[in-house]
Amino acid sequence: MRRFAPGDRFEFSLGGDQVKAFGSDIAIYYGDLTPEASHSVQRAKANRNEQPPVDLVYTTSSLGPERDFSGVDLVTPEMEESVHAIAVKSGGRSIRLETGSLGKPFAAMRQCTAALVASWGLDERVQAGRLRQLRPLGQTQWAPEIQKIYPLELAAKGMQARVNVRILVDTDGKPTTAKFFVLTTTHSLTKSLATR
Template identity: 35%
Template sequence: MTARDALATLVVAALLVPPPAAFATEPETTALKPQSPWFVDWNPTTCTLGRSFGSEQEPVALRFERAEPRDGFQMVFVGQWLQRVKAGTPLELRFGTYPAEDVRYSSGLGKATDDVPVVFVSSPGIVEPALEEEEDEAWRVNPGPRVTPEMEAAADSVTLATPDHALLLETGPLDKAFAALRKCTDDLVSQWGLDPAVQAKLQRRPIPKVSPSRWIGPQDYPLKALRKGEQAILIFRLLIDAEGEPTGCEILRAYAGFDEFSKSTCAHIRTRARFEPALDANGQAVPSYYVNTVRFAIP
């Protein structure tokens, strides 16, 4: 095993959340009311739903980011309160009264440009436990939505908690805000040259012929970044033709300090990724897309 192999681990997968693990005692809770209305920010690669909470002096920003029409999302928390979250700290995420998710292994820490703490969390969305266990495999075969507007309306807060401290954001019912986010992701699909109505009714999404974990390996970790201890989370999108061949790759969002992560990732994936093509409602092979996440992590 090389030194690079020993130092670097990399996962290519939709980030899965382990089973919930309840804290032994109730953490001290800070509850914050909204400071601003919801907004949706559209750009050619991702859609962002955001809102600010707390006071002007100590605000906390919450962002939901989606790169495709799907129940899950990347969540971004920004604010000084987040300095309580340390690397390796047990971390739970809860929507309203739904069961808490253990997100310690699907989260990351960072800093905003003004040195304000940031916590990134990859979540399957407001998913009931029975659905969450099958979320990844079921999505590959049947891409239909499983989170209903009624479930979103029942989720009226977002809580991020460590064993000692909890941040409760009083979002109010999330159904209308998420409806605006879905409209945005449908527009994204149109921008990629695909029909959102066809994609929403697929019998089957593109299925990788080999595990995505084989597309990128420890040997692909950018050496300069590895030496500096830099880590990264990259969300990428492949366009897949009716033969199952990738015809395009784009980095949709990069949580990274080095451009080398983005420059090399698409080149490796386009060379190595092959698919069983998507099937439309009539069972015919059609062009589609595939979105996933690469996480460059040093243990």
């Protein structure tokens, strides 16, 4: 699990031979909390130093509903503390991870996220207190621009990439900076995005 911005959502990834048999959707159960709807997953291969790459599935997830427009976090530290296992199901197959309480790992992830926000030059407390989450507009226009520079040799092999985009905006909602973070792909795409 990893988080790239403030909020309750995070990237959930699972790797190993068992995920090869998973379909394109998975259901994730965090302890006794109400499960989210089925997730569409992306597939990739994760490099492991000198060992063969491992199969990987990943998606965006949360222990509960995302913060609503009232600004109230809907996932509490008590909810995180209550989770001691994660079950992942897909197409009749399942994997259960006995994790122990997720309270401390999520507390550590919040600290890391606060440090990340501070590294952007923003005040984490101000960001946490915002009444509204920003939502990107016009994805149908700018997402294809990113897809256009995806290397054809990777597309021909059916290889996927995940590109996280960090856009900082001013108080009027106008973008001031944008940065691309490429995960699970090759150097050529990273280099192409760096020139944008």
